[in-house]
Amino acid sequence: xxxxxxxxxxxxxxxxxxxxxxxMNGLPEASVDLIxxxxxxxLQLKGELHRPDNSKVDAVDDDWDxxxxxxxxxxxxxxxxxxxxxxxxxxxxxxVIGSYHNIFRLGAELQNQGYWLLNDxxxxxxxxxxxxxxxxxxxxxxxLIWASRSEGAKYTFNYEALKSLNEGVQMRSDWxxxxxxxxxxxxxxxxxxxxxxxxxxxxxxxxxxxxxxxxDVVLDPFFGTGTTGAVAxxxxxxxxxxxxxxxxxxxxxxxxxRVRKYDRDALMVSASKRAEPRVPFGQLVERGMLRPGExxxxxxxxxxxxxxxxxxxxxxxxxxxxxxxAALEGAPSCNGWxxxxxxRDGKTVPIDLLRQQVRAEMAERxx
Amino acid sequence: xxxxxxxxxxxxxxxxxxxxxxxMNGLPEASVDLIxxxxxxxLQLKGELHRPDNSKVDAVDDDWDxxxxxxxxxxxxxxxxxxxxxxxxxxxxxxVIGSYHNIFRLGAELQNQGYWLLNDxxxxxxxxxxxxxxxxxxxxxxxLIWASRSEGAKYTFNYEALKSLNEGVQMRSDWxxxxxxxxxxxxxxxxxxxxxxxxxxxxxxxxxxxxxxxxDVVLDPFFGTGTTGAVAxxxxxxxxxxxxxxxxxxxxxxxxxRVRKYDRDALMVSASKRAEPRVPFGQLVERGMLRPGExxxxxxxxxxxxxxxxxxxxxxxxxxxxxxxAALEGAPSCNGWxxxxxxRDGKTVPIDLLRQQVRAEMAERxx
DNA sequence: CTCCTATATGAATCGCGGT
DNA sequence: TACCGCGATTCATATAGGA
Numbered sequence: 018x019x020x021x022x023x024x025x026x027x028x029x030x031x032x033x034x035x036x037x038x039x040x041m042n043g044l045p046e047a048s049v050d051l052i053x054x055x056x057x058x059x060l061q062l063k064g065e066l067h068r069p070d071n072s073k074v075d076a077v078d079d080d081w082d083x084x085x086x087x088x089x090x091x092x093x094x095x096x097x098x099x100x101x102x103x104x105x106x107x108x109x110x111x112x113v114i115g116s117y118h119n120i121f122r123l124g125a126e127l128q129n130q131g132y133w134l135l136n137d138x139x140x141x142x143x144x145x146x147x148x149x150x151x152x153x154x155x156x157x158x159x160x161l162i163w164a165s166r167s168e169g170a171k172y173t174f175n176y177e178a179l180k181s182l183n184e185g186v187q188m189r190s191d192w193x194x195x196x197x198x199x200x201x202x203x204x205x206x207x208x209x210x211x212x213x214x215x216x217x218x219x220x221x222x223x224x225x226x227x228x229x230x231x232x233d234v235v236l237d238p239f240f241g242t243g244t245t246g247a248v249a250x251x252x253x254x255x256x257x258x259x260x261x262x263x264x265x266x267x268x269x270x271x272x273x274x275r276v277r278k279y280d281r282d283a284l285m286v287s288a289s290k291r292a293e294p295r296v297p298f299g300q301l302v303e304r305g306m307l308r309p310g311e312x313x314x315x316x317x318x319x320x321x322x323x324x325x326x327x328x329x330x331x332x333x334x335x336x337x338x339x340x341x342x343a344a345l346e347g348a349p350s351c352n353g354w355x356x357x358x359x360x361r362d363g364k365t366v367p368i369d370l371l372r373q374q375v376r377a378e379m380a381e382r383x384x
Numbered sequence: 385x386x387x388x389x390x391x392x393x394x395x396x397x398x399x400x401x402x403x404x405x406x407x408m409n410g411l412p413e414a415s416v417d418l419i420x421x422x423x424x425x426x427l428q429l430k431g432e433l434h435r436p437d438n439s440k441v442d443a444v445d446d447d448w449d450x451x452x453x454x455x456x457x458x459x460x461x462x463x464x465x466x467x468x469x470x471x472x473x474x475x476x477x478x479x480v481i482g483s484y485h486n487i488f489r490l491g492a493e494l495q496n497q498g499y500w501l502l503n504d505x506x507x508x509x510x511x512x513x514x515x516x517x518x519x520x521x522x523x524x525x526x527x528l529i530w531a532s533r534s535e536g537a538k539y540t541f542n543y544e545a546l547k548s549l550n551e552g553v554q555m556r557s558d559w560x561x562x563x564x565x566x567x568x569x570x571x572x573x574x575x576x577x578x579x580x581x582x583x584x585x586x587x588x589x590x591x592x593x594x595x596x597x598x599x600d601v602v603l604d605p606f607f608g609t610g611t612t613g614a615v616a617x618x619x620x621x622x623x624x625x626x627x628x629x630x631x632x633x634x635x636x637x638x639x640x641x642r643v644r645k646y647d648r649d650a651l652m653v654s655a656s657k658r659a660e661p662r663v664p665f666g667q668l669v670e671r672g673m674l675r676p677g678e679x680x681x682x683x684x685x686x687x688x689x690x691x692x693x694x695x696x697x698x699x700x701x702x703x704x705x706x707x708x709x710a711a712l713e714g715a716p717s718c719n720g721w722x723x724x725x726x727x728r729d730g731k732t733v734p735i736d737l738l739r740q741q742v743r744a745e746m747a748e749r750x751x
Numbered sequence: 752c753t754c755c756t757a758t759a760t761g762a763a764t765c766g767c768g769g770t
Numbered sequence: 771t772a773c774c775g776c777g778a779t780t781c782a783t784a785t786a787g788g789a
Contacts, residue, residue, distance in 0.1 A: 087495060117504035117529070121491025128454060128488065134764080136521045137484035139506045141558050143746055148554065151543040154503045154594075157556035160527075162484070171767085176518040176779095178693035182666030185704060187515060187780070189524035191508050191558070195671070195745065219670040226692055227521075251676075252692060279692065283677035286693040287702070289518075290778065291767080297776095339776060348438040352777050428764045435760090436779045444762050483762060509761090511782040517765035518779055526762080563761060566784050581762050 032258040037238035040259045041100035050233035052111040058119035105166045120160045132164040139191045178286035211268045212242045221248035243269030250276045253284045299327025306371045313357040319345045399625040404605035407626045408467035417600035419478040424449045444580045472533045487527045499531040506558040578635045579609045588615035610636030617643045663739045666694025673738045680724040686712045
């Protein structure tokens, strides 16, 4: 399945064993489109934490106080986020997920390293574990942070696809999804859950549809039982997993071998209009769809006349369909395609209809 | 209204002018039961933003929200949180509210100073401002952090009161409340909003019912137009406000003088309404109830294929389940939920059945 | 009075590609 | 790298005004 060859080949669609920082540092830089990371934050982590002098922290050491914990966790966070940033392409992005125990440290360190926060997203669990003792609120959500590698990066966001997922309404930053249970929850040989924090595939589905395209490379440095890889494979994305625990790797390998990719056309997603081919307004005049001298009209009854070169003459104003529209409305900008209308058979029609006709023709006879 | 007397008297139910750090340092230590703090968010807005109708968005561009660097913001955060911790009683607690711009730095510093995080709470806005350019997810929530002064503190939590606020079900960490608009939103003499970020009283109502008792002292170091004070007064708690800007203090004084206990009724409204949950078709795909690539069938045998974003591909037509259904029937509209069917175990079943399953799951554990 | 429509607005890190 | 022109982009409410 690996695509590239040679020394810097990306080990696509495999699970790499070992410590994620070392493994990431062994990957070629600027090679990955998206990172999804669900880092550990509980006491199991103590085994991999180090003090500033690189002496290993002993979990039962008397000096292990709260400050040590935070400092060590911050160092761990700094190191893996730095390694992650190196392997990200310039226009790449990252998702991290956590709870109130660790998410604030993750978010602050992302900002410190120059990642640019795009959204924080709340995964609102529809069936959380209740708080049995009644001493706090039911902890019914986890937080994800979506960040680009740096400010100004051209990150991937499939706006229309997410809008479609939400029945035509803009997707919000709070996502209601059930936790991972039932058949989806992987069991070990004893019938116990194979991993304590297995994420639901629905969550990864939304993340990957939103912020990757088919063929993108998705890296998960805390692969666990491989939810990221499974959903990436289904959706026609390549993945790289890193996992230090052999038992998790085994479960994940088995899981991935059973996953199948969806049909190619099922992976197509509602496209953004920005991706449509550009049609100069003048082309409508050249093609005779509009005559020079013809009068266009705005929704509020303002008029302008079409010239042979595809410009408009309005009231004391000449320019493009957009410029004249903006000037007449006193607006900073204007989409002339939807603003201007023409008359055919007594009906008033937006000129965008003509553009759609041209685009349809172009699709039939591509140049 | 002041209770105590002498040099260390607490200035109860008053608004203190000045910088909150200096003022807090002038208050007696260990004297306050709860702090609610809505500090500057450090938004880093560049240009202007217009709605699609070309109207300009009134941005938060006030001087008090400007910080040059993260380091400067962190210094400010460290200083006021330290001053706040000094005035808190040993069993006191704090709430802070913020967005992704600042909440991670707030949370990390709370942990660094020895505050003990109890919950993070998500305020899910029922009517947030959309993302007008379609470049990100709608920023539809803000985050609150609830923390005790230190680990092991006997903090106040009125479990039963919150349970009854939530119709007998344990209160969760995500709260759906509308933003502050209409009559509740305070206006200046020009009729413009008096403060750019006024919080809804319903939010403070829930916070104070949950984590204070009548007679408790509530301190708000970023008092603004005094929502904390107003709700505290309604609920029979004492408050101390600190506010630098004279104009905000004036508005708050006027507001507080008018507050009456019966205003409490208005606060109860938002919790009770629970609409039929909307289930987007895309969610069935995300949840794996339908696979991308799966074929749906109409009663008259027309077919369409499911895509990963919850749209359908029909004959020369792509769109929502409703749009494709309407197009295939040549009808102006179509209820896709009853029109489209899928096959399971040789039987043909309407997709509405899947929606009912999702709704049933949601109804088991509402909110 | 009701009903309907039009308008206003909210803590926002809100283009992109060609020259 | 900076400028410039095309052209894409919104949801839930509250209020006001007209029928």
